[in-house]
Amino acid sequence: MPTTYIKTRASNENGVNGASLDVPAIVRDVIDNVRSKGDAAVRSFSEKFDKWSPKSFKLSKEDIASIIARVPKQTVDDILTVQDNVRTFALAQRKTLVDLEMEIRPGVHLGQKNIPISSVGAYIPGGRYPLLASAHMTIVTAKAAGVKRVIACTPPIRGEIPPATVAAAHFAGADEIWILGGVQAIAAMAIGTETVAKVDFIAGPGNPFVAEAKRQLFGEIGIDLPAGPTEILIVADEKADPVTVATDILSQAEHGPDTPSVVITNSKKVGEETLVEINKQLKILPTADIAGVSWSRLGEIVVVDSLDEAYKLADVYASEHVQILTENPREALEKMSNYGALFLGKETCVSYGDKCIGTNHVLPTKGAARFTGGLWVGKYLKTCTYQHVTSEKESGELGLLCGRAARAENFEGHARSGDLRAHKYLGMQFEWLS
Template sequence: MVARHIKTAGLVANTATSQKVSDIVKGVIDDIRTNGDKAVRTYSEKFDKWSPSSFKLTESEIQECISKVPAQTIADIKEAQKNVRTFAEAQRASIKDFEIEIQPGVFLGQRNNPISTAGAYIPGGRYPLLASAHMTILTAKVAGVKHVIACTPPILGQIPNATVAAAHFAGADEIFLLGGTQAIAAMALGTESIKKVDFIAGPGNAFVAEAKRQLFGEIGIDLLAGPTEVLIVADEFADPFTVATDLLSQAEHGPDSPPILITTSEGVGQQTIKFVDEILKNMPTAELAGTSWRDYGEVVIVDSLDEAYELADVYSSEHVQILTQSPREALEKMRNYGSLFLGEKTCVSYGDKCIGTNHVLPTRKAGRYTGGLWVGKYLKTQTYQEVVDEKASGEIGRLCGRCSRAENFEGHARSGDLRAHKYLQDSYSWIDEANK
């Protein structure tokens, strides 16, 4: 493959900064593990300047928040949640319990049981990401999770009313105005006022992601997410203005969100660069989007679409948008991505906000081995087995004995021997000696 950059990224990850984040997060987690609510309040005051009498919103407080949200926003939340619910219900219906009889009298099966309790983190740093409520809480409820705790931070000392409304309509059982590492640690460890959960989902900043990483194992998590990523594959027929607009739509997430274009047309590449520069002149979020474009943006020229798909699989981006004449070709050509957005009529922002698929997606090349958040993440696929036929149990016992002794597991072998003895009358010296 011959690929040529006409714009390259200017920065690489700062490992020193990552270590500093890790150290801060560990200190917060250790303190909350020891001191519970007292430590939670200390860090909320320190990081968010927020220390109400109770971090948990009462039902009347929730209703007061909802009353302050414009009617159109409420209607839009409900419509977006309807889309998310419809897709999540289709996912749940695709996951089947089953039981098979692999031989006479031997039954194997699986059940998909929901996690009991889950925590949903809804970011609120630069933006009130109320759509994350749809993705985390509603998906958990469709999966059958009985108790979902939602945490979202105050924004500049104010309650994010629309986020609270979204969390309520999504089905949150408890809503806490609490953010950052302290929210993740409180849900994962449990405190005097916050129940310990079994699983935490939701995007967040570097501190939230690091807290989830450090606590993984004590609780389950959805993903180890990094900054938002977008990659566009474009042919010579793509509209450069659309390409530029859609790249910047994701670059505004933060100053380190990589926007990447792979195209078979140098003309499309050059025109896209020009349009990006023009759009940034009057874009309200230009400071963030422009920084991401300058430091992490790339434009790569390749000779064919096959090469474009091959290179895109190497990047394994979170969002991959296909702006070609035959966009569905990518479904067959690509394997590594968080989610595909096919054709000019489908933009990544649809997935972020309202179309119905989940926006919690793998980053940092994790699309090579996992997909994003979905109903199945909230389910435990658990197996069971039952042997009701004596002859079958005896024969499996013989097999178990041989397999176990091949691995020097004598105790395992004897469990198999016992069934062969009981049901097939096989003779074993260890049984005779034990019963003297």
């Protein structure tokens, strides 16, 4: 049976209403203004885009305490539990990154050190939803890596400070919390202003403007990864429950109207029943106004001959979240290589990764899983090498080798650095030294 589509994407993928904005130009203008005008530009754009212009964008210790006091105890307890999960996994990851030193030849020592980045900006999106989970993923992981200074920026939501997000940032270990969003927040952290001290690295998801700001500023600062809209792909076999497939697809489609949601199955029956169930659930889902648009535009149900074909096709998509609803889900670990994160078996769902299980939810999108993984503790570390030659004889031998290797590339200055050691430690004579 050839590959068939029970549902395909809509032809218009450029925008919900077909409208387009020159996102790079808008972002460039904001960055240029922040670079030249500092705090004044930040305030102006915050007023323009968020209708937000407090006396200070930075929360004081007293502000933070007062805001957290408004958060329900159960929410605080849940934040602490989730952060403990994230911290436990991040610290375990950190232990796998070890410093090393080896003596490659007698007296020739080579080594590496994993050095934490000094300062990090954590962007915690707001907009449609208060994404406090992003505080866990960006700040807790940075602190587990040993980052000394973490500044958190999150936008107001409909003109109000999001208390649970502030609580999450505080308990995660943020050294500063700013109620500031959008491109102006990214630019302020990356460039620095009169009141915002520049950071070395920015992490966290965001809307297309935030993603573009990170892209344009990359090189001036480091970034975790360029990220687009959330994606989900489910591989389902003939025994998969269509209700589960539909529910889990819609769990991600509600992120926004631009979320690709794909089901690949070797069962036409499962595919057809999943489509019926999705349409049924959209009639009662409170976020159907968003999820329904996303599913209509970017949803797909694909039927293939076998699970092997399903895994191969899933690797072509290289989706951010890949959920495996099959009888033997762990075979995907051997048969797949392109994914942001795998979610194995019917007891596991993508929402666990998004909200609470402990792995990081800042993941590659738009096919980037072909060449990178997601945010993890290692992203906050610089693996730096060092060399120490303690043997004069070996230094001389290296000098001879360096001279030959450098002259093969016409680098005479490099060659003479080697010559000098060969002269000093082996007594070799060179015309330029006479």
